[in-house]
Amino acid sequence: MFDILTPLAHEAGDLALTHFRQLADTAISEKGPLDLVTVADRAVEALITDRLHAAFPEDGILGEEDGLTPGISGRIWVVDPIDGTFNFVRGGRQWAVSIGLWQDGQPVLGIIYAPALGLTLTGGAGHAPLLNGAPLPPLSPYLPDRAAVGVGLGRAIPASERIEMLRFLTEDAGIMFRCCNASTISLIEVALGEVDGHVGYGESAWDVMAAWPVLVALGAVSTLDWASTPLTEKLRFVIGKPELVDACRPLISKHAVPTH
Known part of the structure; x- marks a missing residue:
């Protein structure tokens, strides 16, 4: 499944990164106080949802911008096109594209791509946790x-x-x-x-x-x-x-x- 998700997340993140480098006030609108939506949000979500629909036509999709599109498989892809929009519009690097899968009442796998930080986190059912393709160790002891x-x-x-x-x-x-x-x-x-x-x-x-x-x-x-x-x-x-x-x-x- 990550053979589809990883290139998709990277393409979506690179699209967001292009917008990030060309920020303009006219590209920003307000959904509410400190809750900004950009042209990039909408473009990135459209790209992700179109590709997910094509790859998994029976699955539902829940996007931050467009809400829920029901499916018939019982699986729902949960998409945040740019998490950290406030950082994004301020020129900060702490933002990411997020695609997760919900099935049988549980999160089962996901991918996060933070292009400005050069980080890709993946993992879930049947897939070992990886950061930039390298295995992650278990959480360290609590101090x-x-x-x-x-x-x-x-x-x-x-x-x-x-x-x-x-x-x-x-x-x-x-x-x-x-x-x-x-x-x-x-x-x-x-x-x-x-x-x-x-x-x-x-x-x-x-x-x-x-x-x-x-x-x-x-x-x-x-x-x-x-x-x-x-x-x-x-x-x-x-x-x-x-x-x-x-x-x-x-x-x-x-x-x-x-x-x-």
């Missing part, structure tokens, strides 16, 4: 005295709750945090061991679908039960090393169910 997480601060979650999350991490849990405004990049940092996990407050399925099965294959656990979570829901979760997830569990609703 609480140097614990760190990436955070996603979606505006769907009230500001007071986002602030409380950051307070809990720094004061109660003693965990350092960093926010790069691109969930895909933050999750790559988990895969690389640069952080121990990721706390998502208000992210969407297309932000995390591609990286999720890769992290699980590396030994990550989470608080999110995908089987009972609609793909259109704004997410609140922790994923990462088991000890990190346990330390952050108070941030998540008591109804969350730990899953692998």
Whole structure:
């Protein structure tokens, strides 16, 4: 399957990179506060969805820009054409193309291509986790005295709750945090061991679908039960090393169910 997905993600990312090098204010419109959509978003998503339809005509596709196109196979491709749009329009390099596959209520495989960083993350069911084609080792042991997480601060979650999350991490849990405004990049940092996990407050399925099965294959656990979570829901979760997830569990609703 990656014989189709990898060249597709690279073509889509290279198209985005062409736009990135030719940014103009006239190419940017606003979907909402701090939520920007560019000509590049639309062009990249159109390219990906056209190719996925051609390669997998019975599958559904859920794109950030165009919503859900139903299929008949039970599989849904979940696409974020440019995750980290705010970084993209500011000239930052932390953005990526993300293509993940959802099947039987679970993320099963995915690919993330961050062309400005030169990174390609792949993996999932039947496919070993790879970074730029090289195998990734399992997640390293958790060291609480140097614990760190990436955070996603979606505006769907009230500001007071986002602030409380950051307070809990720094004061109660003693965990350092960093926010790069691109969930895909933050999750790559988990895969690389640069952080121990990721706390998502208000992210969407297309932000995390591609990286999720890769992290699980590396030994990550989470608080999110995908089987009972609609793909259109704004997410609140922790994923990462088991000890990190346990330390952050108070941030998540008591109804969350730990899953692998």
